[in-house]
Structure formats: C-alpha cells, structure tokens
Amino acid sequence: MRTNLSSQISLNHVSPRYYKPENAVERSVLTRLEKIPTDIFETIEEGVRRIADEVAAKIQERQREGKFCTLAIGTGTSLRPLFTELVRRHKDEGLSFRNVVVFNLYEFYPLTEGNGSTFGQLNSLFLSQTDIDRQNVFTIDGSIPQNAISEHCRLYEQRIQTFGGIDIVLMGIGREGNIGMNEPGSHASSPTRLILLDATSRSEAARNWGVDNLPPCSITMGVQTILSARKIYLLTWGEDKADIIQKAVEENVNDTLPASFLQLHNNVNVCIDLAAASHLTRIQRPWLVTSCEWNDKLIRSAIVWLCTLLNKPILKLTNKDYNENGLSELLALYGSAYNVNIKVFNDLQHTITGWPGGKPNADDTYRPERAKPFPKRVVVFSPHPDDDVISMGGTLRRLVQQGHEVHVAYETSGNIAVGDEEVTRFMHFINGFNQLFDNGQNETICNKYAEIKQFLAAKKEGDMDTRDILTIKGLIRRGEARTACTFNNIPLSRCHFLDLPFYETGKIEKNPISEADVEIVLNLLREVKPHQIYVAGDLADPHGTHRVCTDAVFAAIDEEKNAGAEWLKDCRIWMYRGAWAEWEIENIEMAVPLSPEELRAKRNSILKHQSQMESAPFLGNDERLFWQRSEDRNRGTATLYDHLGLASYEAMEAFVEYKPI
Known part of the structure; x- marks a missing residue:
C-alpha cells in the first residue's frame, strides 16, 4: 500500500538541465543569481545519499589520520532522513562513528520534566543507534540556573575548540530563515547564547517535536560559531521552505534573515529537493x-x-x-x-467555469469538467471539520444548487483545536438542561459535570485532555459541521465523520498513517462510487494533518486503481487549497467564480464553526480569522484574473486536477 503519494505530485515538469548542469560553464550560467552553492535533487533520497557519502568520507578520512571528526548537528525534520541513512550505513555497511564527536546545535530552555528536549530527539533518532562513544557527545544543558548560562555557553565554545573546531555542521532552516535557533536580528558575530523564541519558531518547533508545552527560550550555537565550521550543509525538503530558501540563497545578506549569513562562508552547500527549489530563479523563472x-x-x-x-x-x-x-x-x-x-x-x-460539476447539455470541449454524467455523485474530503467550507465553500454550495449528489467526508475529529472554554460552555448548557427538565435527577450528568469542571480548573498548560473531554470537543466540532452542511442544503445522511485513527492521539503530534486509515476512506469510496472527488492539496500545510489526510485518500484511490474498479475510470479528482495559500496561476485548471452574494454565503458557512473563531488554538501568527483569510485569498485570485484582462469577478476558488500515479 502506497501511503506517500502526495510527495510524488509534480505540478510542473522541470527540465533536468535547470538543476543538473552538464558542466561548470553551464552551472555558472544557471546559478549566477545564487550566492550560496546550491545542489538540487529530484528526490529526498537522492539528496540524502549524496550528503551521507560526503559525511562518511570525512569520518573515514579522519579515521585514517587518527583524528576525531567533529559534527555539530541540529534535530529538525529535514535531518531525519539523513539520520536514517547514516544509521543504515552503520548497521548494514559497517560505517563506524567511534571517532566522531557530536555537539548538539541547540537546546530548549528552561527544560523541566515533560518538556521536549532536542538532545532526547537526537539521541533517539541517531546517537543511540550507532557506536558513537558517549564520552564524545556534548549537549547544551537546558536545565541549569539562569545565572549560570553565560559561563555554560563560554565553556561549550571552549570545548569545541579543544577538539580543533567543528568539521561539519548539519542543519535545517526555519520558516523565518533561522539557522540553529538564531532568530531574525541575530548578528554575524553572535556566539552560543540564550535566545527568546518568537511565536513562529515555537509553533514550528512544536510541530517538529510534537510537544505542546515548549519552553519560551533556546540556548543555541551562534551564527559566528556556525560560520567557524570547516564545512556547512543546510538541508531542507518540501515546498513549504521554498520561499525562505530563495531569499537566503538569492537575496543580500541581512540580519533579518540569519541563513543569509551563510553567503559569507567559503565552504557551504545548500541541499534541497525540487519542491524546496521551486522559487529559485533557475527553476521558477529560467528564462532570466x-x-x-x-x-x-x-x-x-x-x-x-x-x-x-x-x-x-x-x-x-x-x-x-x-x-x-x-x-x-x-x-x-x-x-x-x-x-x-x-x-x-x-x-x-478556459479554466473559468460556473459549472464545477460540468454543464449538462453543453459542449464541454473547452470546459474543465465534462458534461456527463449528470447529475454526478461528489465526495468532498475535509481534513478538519471546517476545511470544506473554508477552502471550497462557494463551489460546494454551487454543486448542491446545480443538482449534484454531494457528500462531505470529515476525515478527523478536529478535537484538539477546541478551546477549554467551549467545553465549559457546553457543559453548563447540559447541566442546566438536566436541572430544568430532569430536576437534576440524572446522576451521570451531574457527576460528569463535576468531574470535568474539576479537571479543567486544575489543568495546567501542556496537560493532555481526558478522553471524555476530547470526545466532547469532537462532538462540538461535529455539531458545527452538521450546521454548516444544513446551511448548504446537504442532507445529514451525506455528512460522514470518518475519525481517522492516526489523528486520535490527543496531542499535536499524530501517529503515522496506517492501513486502518486508508481502509476507512476506501469503504466510503466503494459505497458512494463518486464521479468527482475533492481533496486537500495543502502539501505545505503548517500542521501536517492535511497532507496525511490527502495521502490516505490517494492511497485508497491507488488501491481501487490496482483492483481495476470500474467507478474510478469515470471519476475526476480535484485538489483545493485552504486558508494558507492558493495555487500558482500557471497550475490552476479550474477556477470557479463567486458573486458577492455567494461569497457572503460562504462566509456564513465558515461562521457556523464558532469554536474556530477568535479562541481557536491554531489560528497561528496571522491575525485574520479563517473567513477573512479565505475571502482575501479568493478575492486575490479574482483580482489576478482581472488584472490579466479576463472577466472581473468578486472572488474565485481554484482547483488543480490530480491524476492517479
């Protein structure tokens, strides 16, 4: 069962000539706007193998010289495939790490019991699975008293020098251009030090480490310490880092973008896949x-x-x-x-259509969707219980109005995205209902009310909710989704709550996708046998859930394709994007225009999800509410079409077709 098909989506065919130049002259032409040597690989696996080759060669070179090989290592998600490959080489090929000295690049501060430790991750993913001498592993202590930090950082720098400095730095890049945990504003001369993390860094770190209650600070190797290394590798994979990579590689050195300081180093390599390279000039605008x-x-x-x-x-x-x-x-x-x-x-x-399900009795030669069959059976997959209306609420409503049989499948409960005050509000209602209509005689309700009230009163930041509270939060979101479906005239019998198991951990960190998740999706598809499927295409989704949900749908479709399912031969799959970003216009294959009234109806659909308004835990750094982000995005798409000289609309929702791989 293939459960990573979203990673194989390639919207734009990129000629290998742009990222695999045949000689030095061609490379100098292609990369003349790049200020850091940048290697682009077709796949993560190819990139990881190349870096592992070079790291292994340096380790073995030092072994022959009878010297230590000193590594400074981060623990972001970009490094995890490299850890896996190095561990494989140790176990399968006998690569020894006995002469390797490791310095942890950063550690959260202050660390207390229950906090996420970067060194714990590094140990679990890499150190404990190799033969590295534990005496040669050094990490920053995130639990020392605050008045001891300066001396601790000085001694850490001194320890690096006792081993002759750092041979290789292996690190990723943060969404703000962080290297290590050096925030924007860090100086090129900054040493190892304590730094306050901004909201973006904390949000990204919580996702990477799966920890809900991250400390507010980090002790990190400074920019100067990193630049003193003899070799630096910056690795990152995926389109969510494409924008920041372009800025770090092509724009001028600036302390608001710490990664740009790498331009000052004479032996650095940025190693990225095609997705992460998608905003570099030679990939995005090769004609320049x-x-x-x-x-x-x-x-x-x-x-x-x-x-x-x-x-x-x-x-x-x-x-x-x-x-x-x-x-x-x-x-x-x-x-x-x-x-x-x-x-x-x-x-x-020809991308513009007011008939997303196809226009019956009309010539569909130049239309994005075919006219027949009509009406169509449609399944809209919504990762969370509000993504359907946020991402394609106008199209959803139009499909219903144009007579199609529309089903909405909510893939996860969305229970961790409900604030405790919402639970309190609903429990007050349930308890009041019990008092009014049953004279408080239902002891189960009374006892549960008291139990939940007591738990929430004592709950500390980072505490996991009880299963009962998570169930209530899930019910709140179900109720809002049903209300939105009713508003859009979708019968509740076509409102499906899949509750995919991977999501139900009660924490930000989710389980990997499993066959059980795919089987649930598969059963729904076999039941409905849709002519159209709409699925989330947010491959750079900041919380990751959208991508996992999409992989579950693609895996189910792949299983049906391999089984020769007849219904799939007459089914088209459309990918939408949510509140975070829109499809690039060169990729849009269907654009559904919305009138002012339709946009207002879409807003009202989103507003049915009251728990996701001002108090939602995952609104992020963007201060706009979800309906505001959605409207701005839809208006922005319409404005772009208008400025290009096409028809002028109030708003547009855009889609890209997915063809099963």
Whole structure:
C-alpha cells in the first residue's frame, strides 16, 4: 500500500538541465543569481545519499589520520532522513562513528520534566543507534540556573575548540530563515547564547517535536560559531521552505534573515529537493538565466510574470515587452507577441467555469469538467471539520444548487483545536438542561459535570485532555459541521465523520498513517462510487494533518486503481487549497467564480464553526480569522484574473486536477 503519494505530485515538469548542469560553464550560467552553492535533487533520497557519502568520507578520512571528526548537528525534520541513512550505513555497511564527536546545535530552555528536549530527539533518532562513544557527545544543558548560562555557553565554545573546531555542521532552516535557533536580528558575530523564541519558531518547533508545552527560550550555537565550521550543509525538503530558501540563497545578506549569513562562508552547500527549489530563479523563472525548454505551463507562468512586472493585461503585451524582459525566445517560437498573448489568454479563459460539476447539455470541449454524467455523485474530503467550507465553500454550495449528489467526508475529529472554554460552555448548557427538565435527577450528568469542571480548573498548560473531554470537543466540532452542511442544503445522511485513527492521539503530534486509515476512506469510496472527488492539496500545510489526510485518500484511490474498479475510470479528482495559500496561476485548471452574494454565503458557512473563531488554538501568527483569510485569498485570485484582462469577478476558488500515479 502506497501511503506517500502526495510527495510524488509534480505540478510542473522541470527540465533536468535547470538543476543538473552538464558542466561548470553551464552551472555558472544557471546559478549566477545564487550566492550560496546550491545542489538540487529530484528526490529526498537522492539528496540524502549524496550528503551521507560526503559525511562518511570525512569520518573515514579522519579515521585514517587518527583524528576525531567533529559534527555539530541540529534535530529538525529535514535531518531525519539523513539520520536514517547514516544509521543504515552503520548497521548494514559497517560505517563506524567511534571517532566522531557530536555537539548538539541547540537546546530548549528552561527544560523541566515533560518538556521536549532536542538532545532526547537526537539521541533517539541517531546517537543511540550507532557506536558513537558517549564520552564524545556534548549537549547544551537546558536545565541549569539562569545565572549560570553565560559561563555554560563560554565553556561549550571552549570545548569545541579543544577538539580543533567543528568539521561539519548539519542543519535545517526555519520558516523565518533561522539557522540553529538564531532568530531574525541575530548578528554575524553572535556566539552560543540564550535566545527568546518568537511565536513562529515555537509553533514550528512544536510541530517538529510534537510537544505542546515548549519552553519560551533556546540556548543555541551562534551564527559566528556556525560560520567557524570547516564545512556547512543546510538541508531542507518540501515546498513549504521554498520561499525562505530563495531569499537566503538569492537575496543580500541581512540580519533579518540569519541563513543569509551563510553567503559569507567559503565552504557551504545548500541541499534541497525540487519542491524546496521551486522559487529559485533557475527553476521558477529560467528564462532570466538561460534558454528554456518551453511547455504550456512555463509559457503561462512567463506571461503572467511579465504582466505583473509591467502592470499590463495579457492582450496589451508587445514585442518590445518580450524582448526587453528575456522572453524573445517566445517571439521566435510563435512569430509575434499577439500569437503568444492569444494562446495564453484562451488557456486561462478556459479554466473559468460556473459549472464545477460540468454543464449538462453543453459542449464541454473547452470546459474543465465534462458534461456527463449528470447529475454526478461528489465526495468532498475535509481534513478538519471546517476545511470544506473554508477552502471550497462557494463551489460546494454551487454543486448542491446545480443538482449534484454531494457528500462531505470529515476525515478527523478536529478535537484538539477546541478551546477549554467551549467545553465549559457546553457543559453548563447540559447541566442546566438536566436541572430544568430532569430536576437534576440524572446522576451521570451531574457527576460528569463535576468531574470535568474539576479537571479543567486544575489543568495546567501542556496537560493532555481526558478522553471524555476530547470526545466532547469532537462532538462540538461535529455539531458545527452538521450546521454548516444544513446551511448548504446537504442532507445529514451525506455528512460522514470518518475519525481517522492516526489523528486520535490527543496531542499535536499524530501517529503515522496506517492501513486502518486508508481502509476507512476506501469503504466510503466503494459505497458512494463518486464521479468527482475533492481533496486537500495543502502539501505545505503548517500542521501536517492535511497532507496525511490527502495521502490516505490517494492511497485508497491507488488501491481501487490496482483492483481495476470500474467507478474510478469515470471519476475526476480535484485538489483545493485552504486558508494558507492558493495555487500558482500557471497550475490552476479550474477556477470557479463567486458573486458577492455567494461569497457572503460562504462566509456564513465558515461562521457556523464558532469554536474556530477568535479562541481557536491554531489560528497561528496571522491575525485574520479563517473567513477573512479565505475571502482575501479568493478575492486575490479574482483580482489576478482581472488584472490579466479576463472577466472581473468578486472572488474565485481554484482547483488543480490530480491524476492517479
């Protein structure tokens, strides 16, 4: 059973010529805007093997010299595949780490019982599975008194020097461009020190370590300490780091982006996969650095970029515009700006449809969806109980209004995203109901009310909820989802709560996807046999749940495909995105316009999820509420189409088709 199919989605075919140059001259041309040597790999596995080769070679070189090999290692998610490969080489190929000295790159502060320790993660994922001499493993102490921190940091730096300095630093990059735990504003001369973590770093760390009650600070190797290493590898994988990688590699050195200080080092390598490289110029806008292998998506991307750069609609672009902005190749291919303009204009025009389920009795040659069969059976998969209306509430409502049989499948309970005050409010209601209509005679309700009230009164930050409280929180979200479905005229019989097991840990950290999760999805698909499936395409989802849910759906579809299921042959799968980001316009294959009234109805659908308004635990650093983020995103898509010279709409929801791999 393939449970990682989302990682194989490639929306844009990238020519290997852009990331695997054949010689040094070609590489210098492609990378002329890059200020740090950057290696791009097709897969994480390929990248990890390359780095493991080089680390192993350095360790063995030092062994032959009879010397220690000193590593400074972080513990972010980007390093975990490398740990797995190094451990495999130790167990299967006899790679010895006896001469390796390890310094932990950072540790949370203050550490108390129940806090997440980065050294604990490093030990579990790597150290304990190799033959590293424990006397050669050094970590920052996150439990020392505050007045001892300065001396502790000085001695840590001194210890590094006693081993001759650091041979190799292995680290990832944070969403704010952090290296180690050096926050924006850190100086190039900063040593090992205590630093206050900002909200973004704490949120990312909580996701990476699966710890709900992270300490507010970290003791981290400073930028100067990292730059003093003889070799630095910065690893990261996946599209969620694409933007920050582009800034670190291509923009100027700036203390608001600590990773940019790596430009000052003479032996550093950024190692990334194609997804993480997607915003680098040679991948995203290759026409600015080399001749291109043009395809429809790259042409669309180039023309949209040119329109944005010049603030012109598509049909007003001229030959001069193309020639002055690196796109003269397109003039040679198509003869004139007019020919390219018409091609791209029609291409984008054909993505727009007011009939997301297909228009019956109409020519569907240039429509995103086919006219038949009509009506269609539709399943909308919603990772949390509000993603359906946040992400595609307008399309959902239109599918119902246009006569299709719409089912909504809520994949997880969403119970950890409900505040305790919501539980208190509902318990007050239940207890009051009992008092009014049963004279308080129901002892079970009275006892449970007292028990939950007592637990919540004594609950400390980081304490896990009891199973009863999690059940109540899940019921609150179910009720809100049912209310939203009723508002959108979806019968409750078509409202499915899957409660996938991977989610039910009661903590931020979830279990890996399992066959049990896939089987639940599979049973629903076999029951409905849909003609359309809508699924979350938030592959850079900051909480990870969306991606796991999508993998469960894709795995179920894959099983049906392998089994030769007839229904799947007449089914199309559309991916939407949520409150966090929108599809790039070159990838949009269906854009559903919304009128002002439809956008208002979508907002009202989202507002049915009252527990997810101001007090929701996972609103993040963005101060906008979910309905505000959603509206801004949908209006932004419509504005982009408008500025390109297409029809002007109030808002648009966008989709990309997924073709089973």
